[in-house]
Amino acid sequence: xxxxxxxxxxxxxxxxxxxPKWVRRFVGNRAAVAGLIGVLLVLFVSIFAPLLAPHxxxxxxxxxxxxxxFPLPPERPFWFGTDLLGRDLLSRxxxxxxxxxxxGVAANGVAVLIGLMVGVAAGYFRGVPETVLMRITDVxxxxxxxxxxxxxxxxxxxxxxxxxxxxxxxxxxWIARAVYAQxxxxxxxxxxxxxxxxxxxxxxxxxxxxxxxxxSTLMVFGTLGISTTVLLEASLSFLGVGVQPPTPSWGGIxxxxxxxxxxxxxxxVFPGVSILITSLSFNLLGEGLRDALDLSxxx
Amino acid sequence: xxxxxxxxxxxxxxxxxxVTVITFLLVFLLPADPARMIAGRSATPATVxxxxxxxxxxxxxxxxxxxxxxxxxxxxxxxxxxxxxxxTRLIRARLLPTVQLALAxxxxxxxIGLPAGIMAALKRGTGVDQTVMALAFVGVSAPxxxxxxxxxxxxxxxxxxxxxxxxxxxxxxxxxxITVGLAGGGWYARVTRSAMIEVLRQDYVRTARAKGVFxxxxxxxxxxxxxVLPVVALVGLDIGVFMGGIVxxxxxxxxxxxxxxxxxxxxxxxxxxxxxGVIVTALFVxxxxxxxxxxxxxxxxxxxYS
Numbered sequence: 001x002x003x004x005x006x007x008x009x010x011x012x013x014x015x016x017x018x019x020p021k022w023v024r025r026f027v028g029n030r031a032a033v034a035g036l037i038g039v040l041l042v043l044f045v046s047i048f049a050p051l052l053a054p055h056x057x058x059x060x061x062x063x064x065x066x067x068x069x070f071p072l073p074p075e076r077p078f079w080f081g082t083d084l085l086g087r088d089l090l091s092r093x094x095x096x097x098x099x100x101x102x103x104g105v106a107a108n109g110v111a112v113l114i115g116l117m118v119g120v121a122a123g124y125f126r127g128v129p130e131t132v133l134m135r136i137t138d139v140x141x142x143x144x145x146x147x148x149x150x151x152x153x154x155x156x157x158x159x160x161x162x163x164x165x166x167x168x169x170x171x172x173x174w175i176a177r178a179v180y181a182q183x184x185x186x187x188x189x190x191x192x193x194x195x196x197x198x199x200x201x202x203x204x205x206x207x208x209x210x211x212x213x214x215x216s217t218l219m220v221f222g223t224l225g226i227s228t229t230v231l232l233e234a235s236l237s238f239l240g241v242g243v244q245p246p247t248p249s250w251g252g253i254x255x256x257x258x259x260x261x262x263x264x265x266x267x268x269v270f271p272g273v274s275i276l277i278t279s280l281s282f283n284l285l286g287e288g289l290r291d292a293l294d295l296s297x298x299x
Numbered sequence: 300x301x302x303x304x305x306x307x308x309x310x311x312x313x314x315x316x317x318v319t320v321i322t323f324l325l326v327f328l329l330p331a332d333p334a335r336m337i338a339g340r341s342a343t344p345a346t347v348x349x350x351x352x353x354x355x356x357x358x359x360x361x362x363x364x365x366x367x368x369x370x371x372x373x374x375x376x377x378x379x380x381x382x383x384x385x386x387t388r389l390i391r392a393r394l395l396p397t398v399q400l401a402l403a404x405x406x407x408x409x410x411i412g413l414p415a416g417i418m419a420a421l422k423r424g425t426g427v428d429q430t431v432m433a434l435a436f437v438g439v440s441a442p443x444x445x446x447x448x449x450x451x452x453x454x455x456x457x458x459x460x461x462x463x464x465x466x467x468x469x470x471x472x473x474x475x476x477i478t479v480g481l482a483g484g485g486w487y488a489r490v491t492r493s494a495m496i497e498v499l500r501q502d503y504v505r506t507a508r509a510k511g512v513f514x515x516x517x518x519x520x521x522x523x524x525x526x527v528l529p530v531v532a533l534v535g536l537d538i539g540v541f542m543g544g545i546v547x548x549x550x551x552x553x554x555x556x557x558x559x560x561x562x563x564x565x566x567x568x569x570x571x572x573x574x575x576g577v578i579v580t581a582l583f584v585x586x587x588x589x590x591x592x593x594x595x596x597x598x599x600x601x602x603x604y605s
Binding site for chain 1: 313315318436439441442443448449451539541544546547550565566573584585588
């Protein structure tokens with residue numbers, strides 16, 4: 001057994017040179033690698049937030065405000081300064097990474113799932129389901145996503161998961177369209193017809209013959225979409241209909257500080273840069289995957 | 300051509316009808332009871348009921364929908380619950396600021412995006428190209444409210460060049476327009492770059508160069524016309540993302556447009572105003588898409604109407 005696993009390890013080591021073409025192309029793309037590093041960094045910060053945060057993000061420090069009651073600028077022991085209530089901004093930004101990632105990833109996951117189901121159903125079954133689903137998709141694209149999200153979030157009374165759901169509900173349409181177009185072109189190919197002729201069931205055809213061809217599309221949307229959902233969550237929280245205080249979300253921190261930010265710009269800069277880094281990293285990673293997997297330009 | 304236009308127009312009307320259905324359903328999921336809100340805390344159930352029937356809210360949903368659409372066709376959107384005014388009048392008052400901001404934003408978007416994309420394509424593979432593309436990515440990924448707040452901090456507060464916000468003079472529109480334009484500019488830089496690269500590869504460009512046509516002339520006469528004009532038509536397709544951005548920017552800069560109106564109406568549960576606002580922004584998107592579909596083939600004769 002021992003020799004077997006050793007042989008496997010050696011085999012794996014030499015396999016780096018023979019890694020799939022797309023992995024090699026990805027590694028050769030500096031921007032894509034930078035994106036991957038950024039994503040891993042945000043992931044690391046959100047997982048180890050309790051260990052990394054120097055203070056309790058919810059605690060209002062007595063010495064966290066000036067004598068006049070104003071927030072402290074970035075200085076020891078509050079490296080990012082404090083907010084209007086004398087809480088440590090660095091710790092709040094670190095915990096904010098969790099909220100941003102949880103909502104961003106969950107929202108995009110649900111959006112990809114809805115988009116996949118709608119796209120496959122419309123593209124594979126054609127006929128009535130196709131007409132109904134794609135017309136609904138057309139109508140949904142006519143709504144400006146953010147405006148619809150604000151209206152929905154205001155109606156549904158936001159909690160963390162509701163915010164994610166709302167973002168997913170306005171974001172699945174692009175994925176549905178891309179999947180639909182692809183399923184249409186796959187459905188015309190011989191192997192799908194052959195599967196049908198051989199009596200392979202619908203479910204089995206979908207899973208065994210259609211789904212594998214969608215993997216790269218889903219990988220790209222699965223990462224690229226997060227850059228959009230992270231921005232949408234931040235925007236909703238900034239408008240006050242996203243994640244509610246006292247939960248520290250980056251957009252929410254900026255919303256709370258808006259009235260005072262001219263005197264305390266750090267309250268906008270640190271969470272703002274965090275949003276930018278997160279969104280940018282997922283964007284670079286997604287575009288890098290698209291190039292590596294050789295999918296044509298779309299938006 | 301006429302057949303194509305008629306078909307596209309019919310499609311657009313269909314989409315708008317769908318928009319009204321979804322907006323209507325969405326708004327009636329609201330947990331608040333508008334009749335009770337108008338009546339106030341101390342109102343008797345009888346008063347609430349009479350207000351409800353006055354607003355027509357006691358009728359079945361499909362009946363309410365049909366009468367709403369009938370009103371829309373004749374240009375009526377009902378009366379605001381919070382302000383005693385026709386919704387169409389409120390929207391008309393907000394329309395000009397939003398259109399001004401949108402036009403100024405589109406100008407900045409193109410002013411930023413086109414030169415950047417052209418430059419990157421002409422200097423493809425160099426440090427210039429990489430820098431421009433990196434900045435384009437940052438522009439697309441930057442949250443607009445942060446960009447807006449920082450612009451206010453630097454250009455209105457530290458260096459008091461522009462007003463802190465509000466509406467009125469041409470000076471007021473510049474920072475909001477830059478904020479809207481930056482995100483779109485990043486996108487246009489990328490689209491323009493790939494369109495340019497595509498055209499630079501064409502045989503007629505190589506022929507012009509081989510004939511000894513002056514390089515600047517090749518770029519302006521042969522490349523720009525074919526690459527940039529179609530990109531400009533894409534403005535129409537992008538209007539949905541753009542309108543969403545305007546809500547944020549109007550909020551940051553206190554710009555009295557449609558976005559602010561919807562935002563305030565949502566907080567007051569002013570249903571007719573929410574519905575009117577959402578339908579009008581969707582109309583912007585549908586008209587934008589329609590224009591793009593018509594203008595795009597007109598600018599690029601290789602594309603046929605079909």
